Amino acid sequence: MPEPLPSAPAGIQQLLARVGMRATPPRLAIWRALHDASDEPDAVALLCLAQRIEPRTSLGTVYRFLRELEQHGLASSRPVAHQRSRWRLGASAASTAKNEAAVAAVARLAAAFGYRLVPAA
Structure with missing residues (x-):
């Protein structure tokens, strides 16, 4: 929440x-x-x-x-x-969903090149 x-x-x-x-x-x-x-x-x-x-x-x-x-x-x-x-x-539900989809896409792209995304501290 x-x-x-x-x-x-x-x-x-x-x-x-x-x-x-x-x-x-x-x-x-x-x-x-x-x-x-x-x-x-x-x-x-x-x-x-x-x-x-x-x-x-x-x-x-x-x-x-x-x-x-x-x-x-x-x-x-x-x-x-x-x-x-x-x-x-x-944030609206639509913008939150777009952000989550974008992060997931970037994570997949990073994984394809051998990288792993980690949360910023």
Whole structure:
């Protein structure tokens, strides 16, 4: 079972540091806006919410940060027909399955060349 995602700034900073991302004020504002959202906002709605916390937040930063969160399994997007994708914290079942399939494929490829993958410490 995945651990709950933090809401306190210190917890967010530690989580981002653990996955190799800097905790800049715009990123913290985006995280807070996504965490406090009552629904699944799109990137533009997140921008508006985050700018209330940190006015220097840009739309480019929102999109880049959301993609980074998604790559680390900390957020997931849900495509909506004829609209922008909706975002939420946490990984979706589909993205988790894709990650597991990708890791399994890389492990098979490594084994074909005589290597074995080991978890990072």
